[in-house]
Amino acid sequence: MPVAxxxxxxxxxxxxxxxxxxxxxxxLLVDTRLVADDHxxxxxxxxxxxxxGDLDLSFVTDGLRAEREQGITIDVxxxxxxxxxxxxxxxxxxxxxxxxxxxxxxxSTADLALVAxxxxxxxxxxxxxxxxxxxxxxxxxxxxxxxKMDTVEWSRTAYERVVAEVGxxxxxxxxxxxxxxxxxxxxxxxxxxxxxxxxxxxxxxVLEALEASDAGAWERSCGARLPVQWVLRQPGGxxxxxxxxxxxxxxVGDAVTLLPAGVETSIRxxxxxxxxxxxxxxxxxxDVELDDETDAGRGDLIATAPLPRVTRELEATVCWxxxxxxxxxxxxxxxxxxxxxxxxxxxxxxGLLDVGSLEVADAEALATNEIGFVRLATxxxxxxxxxxxxxxxxxxxxxxxxxxxxxxAGMVGRPPFATARR
Amino acid sequence: MTAxxxxxxAPGLDHLDALESHALFxxxxxxxxxxxPVLLFSGGKDSAVLLHLAAKAFAxxxxxxxxxxxxxxxxxxxxxxxxxxxxxxxxARLLVARVQDSIDRGRVADPGALASRNRLQSVTxxxxxxxxxxxxxxxxxxxxxxxxxxxxRVLSFRDEFGQWDPRRQRPELWxxxxxxxxxxxxxxxxxxxxxxxxxxxxxxxxxxxxxxxxYFAHERPVVRRDGMWLAVGEFVQPRDxxxxxxREVRFRTVGDAxxxxxxLSGARTLEEVVAEVAAATVSERGATRGDDRFSxxxxxxxxxxxxx
Numbered sequence: 197m198p199v200a201x202x203x204x205x206x207x208x209x210x211x212x213x214x215x216x217x218x219x220x221x222x223x224l225l226v227d228t229r230l231v232a233d234d235h236x237x238x239x240x241x242x243x244x245x246x247x248x249g250d251l252d253l254s255f256v257t258d259g260l261r262a263e264r265e266q267g268i269t270i271d272v273x274x275x276x277x278x279x280x281x282x283x284x285x286x287x288x289x290x291x292x293x294x295x296x297x298x299x300x301x302x303x304s305t306a307d308l309a310l311v312a313x314x315x316x317x318x319x320x321x322x323x324x325x326x327x328x329x330x331x332x333x334x335x336x337x338x339x340x341x342x343x344k345m346d347t348v349e350w351s352r353t354a355y356e357r358v359v360a361e362v363g364x365x366x367x368x369x370x371x372x373x374x375x376x377x378x379x380x381x382x383x384x385x386x387x388x389x390x391x392x393x394x395x396x397x398x399x400x401x402v403l404e405a406l407e408a409s410d411a412g413a414w415e416r417s418c419g420a421r422l423p424v425q426w427v428l429r430q431p432g433g434x435x436x437x438x439x440x441x442x443x444x445x446x447x448v449g450d451a452v453t454l455l456p457a458g459v460e461t462s463i464r465x466x467x468x469x470x471x472x473x474x475x476x477x478x479x480x481x482x483d484v485e486l487d488d489e490t491d492a493g494r495g496d497l498i499a500t501a502p503l504p505r506v507t508r509e510l511e512a513t514v515c516w517x518x519x520x521x522x523x524x525x526x527x528x529x530x531x532x533x534x535x536x537x538x539x540x541x542x543x544x545x546x547g548l549l550d551v552g553s554l555e556v557a558d559a560e561a562l563a564t565n566e567i568g569f570v571r572l573a574t575x576x577x578x579x580x581x582x583x584x585x586x587x588x589x590x591x592x593x594x595x596x597x598x599x600x601x602x603x604x605a606g607m608v609g610r611p612p613f614a615t616a617r618r
Numbered sequence: 619m620t621a622x623x624x625x626x627x628a629p630g631l632d633h634l635d636a637l638e639s640h641a642l643f644x645x646x647x648x649x650x651x652x653x654x655p656v657l658l659f660s661g662g663k664d665s666a667v668l669l670h671l672a673a674k675a676f677a678x679x680x681x682x683x684x685x686x687x688x689x690x691x692x693x694x695x696x697x698x699x700x701x702x703x704x705x706x707x708x709x710a711r712l713l714v715a716r717v718q719d720s721i722d723r724g725r726v727a728d729p730g731a732l733a734s735r736n737r738l739q740s741v742t743x744x745x746x747x748x749x750x751x752x753x754x755x756x757x758x759x760x761x762x763x764x765x766x767x768x769x770x771r772v773l774s775f776r777d778e779f780g781q782w783d784p785r786r787q788r789p790e791l792w793x794x795x796x797x798x799x800x801x802x803x804x805x806x807x808x809x810x811x812x813x814x815x816x817x818x819x820x821x822x823x824x825x826x827x828x829x830x831x832x833y834f835a836h837e838r839p840v841v842r843r844d845g846m847w848l849a850v851g852e853f854v855q856p857r858d859x860x861x862x863x864x865r866e867v868r869f870r871t872v873g874d875a876x877x878x879x880x881x882l883s884g885a886r887t888l889e890e891v892v893a894e895v896a897a898a899t900v901s902e903r904g905a906t907r908g909d910d911r912f913s914x915x916x917x918x919x920x921x922x923x924x925x926x
Contacts, residue, residue, distance in 0.1 A: 300789060
């Protein structure tokens with residue numbers, strides 16, 4: 197039997213607590229017959245033990261004891277589904293505000309957000325917040341499951357009101373494409389199986405929308421990027437530089453610049469797992485040989501034009517996860533960007549983003565789970581692109597020097613949708 | 619220019635290449651960030667894939683870390699043969715930490731000759747990590763195996779007691795894996811996090827990897843116990859009413875021989891195993907692991923104690 201090849205679509209669930217994200221994923225997996233019989237039996241047994249009916253579908257992903265006791269999602273669960281053409285990597289994210297850092301963890305690697313909205317409750321503050329964070333993290337394709345349609349007797353008016361609300365916010369955030377589907381995750385309508393209860397609806401089911409999404413397609417405007425992770429010594433004295441290709445594909449013969457040094461050279465050869473390649477696609481962990489002798493090492497970046505910039509000053513957007521607030525005189529921090537880690541200082545806190553109004557207010561500090569704009573100074577130069585150009589060279593984390601805890605997600609630049617408060 | 623950021627995943631990249639590249643990236647990143655990594659190697663299919671990926675990540679140089687087998691003493695001989703063969707082929711430095719030594723030293727109570735030592739492995743593992751001063755341990759665990767594993771980060775922090783705290787996991791943004799720890803703490807690194815059982819077998823088939831022979835159908839004496847087929851031998855003896863039968867079986871997982879069940883199977887080649895796994899309706903642990911059946915959260919409980 198030949199090995200079937202599929203592409204990979206990574207998606208994260210987005211939405212407020214109790215709007216049915218975990219139930220939606222449970223329904224998707226059960227109706228595509230991707231939950232093993234013994235796992236389904238275990239979900240049924242756990243449901244009975246907790247007196248929540250025959251089969252609480254949220255238990256398919258809410259696997260921790262505390263989650264089942266409290267009926268909430270605390271941390272991201274990763275589940276996998278396959279369709280004839282795609283491998284889906286599903287990050288089922290928590291909805292509670294105190295678990296925002298876990299939601300950000302799940303969304304940071306997603307190409308598509310599957311948004312659950314309770315049709316009766318409308319677009320809640322927490323859903324807005326998640327949509328804003330997902331947009332900040334660069335998730336641009338949305339599939340909106342307008343959920344619990346059974347509770348409004350499949351009212352087209354109620355559905356269209358939610359679609360308009362989400363659509364208006366998505367337009368401001370620059371998200372596209374947006375596909376909305378009226379569903380009842382509880383009863384399985386329009387998740388995998390097409391429902392007869394909404395004859396007025398002619399669009400795709402949730403699964404069809406996920407299969408058809410072109411979230412992978414992207415119009416690139418920066419060049420190829422290879423952050424050097426590791427140097428491999430080759431027999432005969434040569435060296436190759438290993439890293440994951442981002443931005444666009446790297447080819448033998450490409451003119452490249454080694455940064456931050458600024459050495460201009462070209463790609464002599466590319467290898468992947470010991471095999472020679474003419475071209476390394478985005479996402480391939482290649483190692484490359486350069487035409488000129490360099491002293492490149494971990495933390496350096498090999499790039500094609502248009503080149504990233506070399507800087508020790510960053511204007512950035514941060515989601516703060518620390519238990520104590522981010523302040524100018526706060527704890528000592530390190531910054532990890534691609535394969536380089538450097539001491540960092542906060543020069544200025546330039547504003548706090550109100551996720552409801554999308555206005556920016558003055559701020560002296562950022563509390564846990566707040567989003568703000570900062571100016572940072574690093575001890576070593578960084579080679580960066582704007583986050584909206586390249587997630588790899590535009591993203592960074594802040595790390596507490598003492599505990600080594602990850603305390604912030606950072607993105608170079610500001611999102612275009614933030615507006616100054618008048 | 620489009621309004622928002624480019625995708626995390628390259629369009630059209632074959633899923634096995636995408637998984638492989640991500641794993642190579644994690645292996646290199648942890649080796650670069652941590653002082654003393656080690657690779658946990660059971661001789662099972664997942665750790666065989668992991669070892670193969672580690673060799674690829676650092677070729678043409680050798681492995682930049684040793685390989686550690688936590689030995690329950692309840693082994694399938696075919697797996698020990700494979701372990702030694704695989705380590706020798708790569709020139710890997712093989713360390714063996716024995717649960718029997720933990721029992722002899724009084725670190726854990728002896729559960730009895732024919733009882734599972736699966737849970738006891740956590741103590742032996744943590745003692746070995748402390749003894750060698752390892753600050754990172756690669757494991758072949760996959761998120762599709764179990765609902766607690768499905769919650770775990772790629773780089774999973776362990777405190778000085780080796781505990782996993784699922785309520786206080788470090789945020790893990792993008793692919794910025796952050797493995798620094800204070801002395802006495804360590805991280806577990808799971809390069810196969812996003813692989814499913816089927817991905818593993820498709821990859822084994824693509825790369826033509828060597829595996830222990832018990833993964834392929836063969837005839838052996840078995841007894842039916844607790845809904846599983848257990849291999850009769852040194853560690854499993856038939857009890858009162860149990861009838862020993864010779865059946866054509868293979869193993870889907872390899873663990874403590876007292877509690878690892880076989881499945882009835884005629885899959886004798888890689889291609890036949892891939893087809894069988896693709897059509898399976900019972901999970902691999904559900905079909906083969908007795909110790910996961912005791913309670914709803916047995917894996918979570920074991921992981922909190924420092925299990926793989």
